[in-house]
Amino acid sequence: MVVPYKHEPFTDFSIEENRRALESAIKQVEAELGKTYPLIIGGERIMTDDKIEVVNPADKKEVIGYVAKANQDLAEKAHRIADETFSWWRKTKASFRADILFRAAAIVRRRKHEFTAHLVKEGGKPWKEADADTAEAIDFMEFYARQMLDIDKGVEINSRPIENNRFHYIPLGVGVVISPWNFLFAIMCGTTTAAMVSGNTVLLKPASSTPIIAYKMMEVLEEAGLPAGVINYIPGSGKEVGDYLVDHPRTRFISFTGSREVGTRIFERAAKVHEGQKWLKRTIIEMGGKDTIIVDKDSDLELAADAITYSAFGFSGQKCSACSRVVAHEAVYDELLDRVVQKTKNEVSHGNPADNRSYMGPVIDQGAYDKILNYIEIGKKEGKLMAGGKGDDSKGWFIEPTVFADLDPDSTIMQEEIFGPVLGFMKASSFDEALEIANNTDYGLTGAVITNNRQHIEKAREDFHVGNLYFNRGCTAAIVGYHPFGGFNMSGTDSKAGGPDYLYHHMQGKTTSEML
Numbered sequence: 001m002v003v004p005y006k007h008e009p010f011t012d013f014s015i016e017e018n019r020r021a022l023e024s025a026i027k028q029v030e031a032e033l034g035k036t037y038p039l040i041i042g043g044e045r046i047m048t049d050d051k052i053e054v055v056n057p058a059d060k061k062e063v064i065g066y067v068a069k070a071n072q073d074l075a076e077k078a079h080r081i082a083d084e085t086f087s088w089w090r091k092t093k094a095s096f097r098a099d100i101l102f103r104a105a106a107i108v109r110r111r112k113h114e115f116t117a118h119l120v121k122e123g124g125k126p127w128k129e130a131d132a133d134t135a136e137a138i139d140f141m142e143f144y145a146r147q148m149l150d151i152d153k154g155v156e157i158n159s160r161p162i163e164n165n166r167f168h169y170i171p172l173g174v175g176v177v178i179s180p181w182n183f184l185f186a187i188m189c190g191t192t193t194a195a196m197v198s199g200n201t202v203l204l205k206p207a208s209s210t211p212i213i214a215y216k217m218m219e220v221l222e223e224a225g226l227p228a229g230v231i232n233y234i235p236g237s238g239k240e241v242g243d244y245l246v247d248h249p250r251t252r253f254i255s256f257t258g259s260r261e262v263g264t265r266i267f268e269r270a271a272k273v274h275e276g277q278k279w280l281k282r283t284i285i286e287m288g289g290k291d292t293i294i295v296d297k298d299s300d301l302e303l304a305a306d307a308i309t310y311s312a313f314g315f316s317g318q319k320c321s322a323c324s325r326v327v328a329h330e331a332v333y334d335e336l337l338d339r340v341v342q343k344t345k346n347e348v349s350h351g352n353p354a355d356n357r358s359y360m361g362p363v364i365d366q367g368a369y370d371k372i373l374n375y376i377e378i379g380k381k382e383g384k385l386m387a388g389g390k391g392d393d394s395k396g397w398f399i400e401p402t403v404f405a406d407l408d409p410d411s412t413i414m415q416e417e418i419f420g421p422v423l424g425f426m427k428a429s430s431f432d433e434a435l436e437i438a439n440n441t442d443y444g445l446t447g448a449v450i451t452n453n454r455q456h457i458e459k460a461r462e463d464f465h466v467g468n469l470y471f472n473r474g475c476t477a478a479i480v481g482y483h484p485f486g487g488f489n490m491s492g493t494d495s496k497a498g499g500p501d502y503l504y505h506h507m508q509g510k511t512t513s514e515m516l
């Protein structure tokens with residue numbers, strides 16, 4: 001019997017011992033910067049001439065490492081090996097696969113600060129955010145291992161005196177896992193290990209800005225006993241390797257987390273049946289958000305201002321769950337706006353994330369920096385700039401936490417995902433109107449309502465159309481097993497990472513019936 005699941009506690013960095021432990025882990029990571037990492041295909045380390053240079057977004061000159069880059073030939077080799085490995089891996093016991101995850105989670109837990117320090121450097125994450133990312137990776141492994149053991153117990157169906165019937169789940173085949181850079185450890189690890197523990201083999205293509213943490217996860221899984229060929233590590237160009245693997249006739253499913261642009265492209269390509277393909281590909285596609293916090297007339301405004309500030313500027317707003325829109329009742333609009341602007345100016349410090357005093361670090365790269373600043377320019381025309389608005393890319397990609405007021409719900413910056421530290425305020429004259437505004441985007445990922453009105457809570461529960469809706473708190477920071485995570489509409493397939501049915505997306509049900 002395994003102990004019941006409990007989420008990994010976050011580290012309290014106000015405790016001197018913890019602070020010192022992370023400081024020393026950061027020094028250790030700094031001492032190891034600049035290494036070269038190979039691909040891992042069928043357990044074999046393969047170096048390529050072409051490499052991805054991975055830099056610290058807080059300091060562009062600091063190279064975190066160089067990573068071998070897969071091309072289509074290597075992707076083909078990895079696919080063949082994953083396919084061959086599936087022929088026996090699919091028959092392994094669920095407990096064998098789950099035990100690998102329990103062990104891997106224990107290894108990461110023992111070396112937690114080392115992983116967190118790496119996330120500070122590779123992802124530009126402030127301490128608190130990096131620590132939460134590591135904790136979530138541990139949670140995913142612990143949670144999915146238990147879920148697989150439960151699924152393995154089977155499901156009762158009816159038999160009759162003349163026949164014996166059974167129903168159980170079997171894996172799908174070779175899965176392509178494509179992960180984003182923002183939860184560089186947690187989402188990459190959760191999507192990969194979910195596919196693996198349910199009996200599939202995997203081709204892992206991590207984001208090109210953050211592939212090193214995925215290599216480190218591979219080392220941990222190998223140490224925990226993962227056989228060669230089950231997960232194949234093949235970083236590479238999204239367009240070249242990504243399209244090739246998505247189109248491949250032997251790909252059985254694709255688990256993608258990332259932007260709407262790429263997600264819809266994959267959805268479309270995966271629908272095409274290629275020559276030699278014997279199945280309809282399954283897709284698990286989780287995309288962006290344009291997430292709203294509604295603040296009601298009767299509400300705790302200090303709580304609202306705290307919730308908004310953290311949800312908007314935690315990890316520089318680079319979360320699919322980040323609050324980028326506030327809809328406030330006209331009776332509290334001015335006071336709420338003032339409180340959020342003051343907090344943003346006085347409490348949201350931004351700087352090197354390796355320094356624990358930084359609330360916010362950089363944004364991930366030049367592309368993101370340019371795109372966000374472009375949205376800020378649009379925002380200056382569409383609304384009233386209340387805080388921030390400037391960037392500095394001389395050393396790393398830093399953008400001030402930015403607040404706009406008096407926006408039209410249909411304005412560009414209230415409709416498009418910016419994925420940066422930019423927050424907009426809109427006014428509503430009633431709770432019904434606030435809900436209408438909150439729902440008027442193509443997305444449907446997270447949302448929150450700050451209110452003391454019980455009827456309004458119930459109304460929002462029914463009518464606020466998002467996958468993760470929170471009351472009297474912010475709209476980020478879902479915890480595995482507590483807040484199953486995934487969105488509606490253009491936010492994705494609502495597969496609910498860390499939820500009770502997540503692994504079923506990676507499996508198919510099989511009925512057997514024996515005449516007696």
Ligand SMILES: NC(=O)c1ccc[n+]([C@@H]2O[C@H](COP(=O)([O-])OP(=O)(O)OC[C@H]3O[C@@H](n4cnc5c(N)ncnc54)[C@H](O)[C@@H]3O)[C@@H](O)[C@H]2O)c1
Nearest residue numbers: 179180181206207238239242243258259262286287288320
């Ligand atoms: N819904 C969620 O759970 C969730 C979680 C995290 C991030 N996101 C979203 O992810 C986005 C940010 O991440 P990103 O910038 O890494 O997204 P992205 O779509 O640019 O990249 C995601 C992954 O797709 C790969 N890719 C790019 N082109 C490809 C192609 N043609 N075929 C296959 N793969 C390809 C990239 O290399 C990367 O590994 C935001 O929109 C954010 O909201 C969503």
Ligand SMILES: N[C@@H](CCC=O)C(=O)O
Nearest residue numbers: 319320321476477478485
């Ligand atoms: N699960 C995370 C968001 C993941 C996407 O970026 C949260 O709830 O904040």
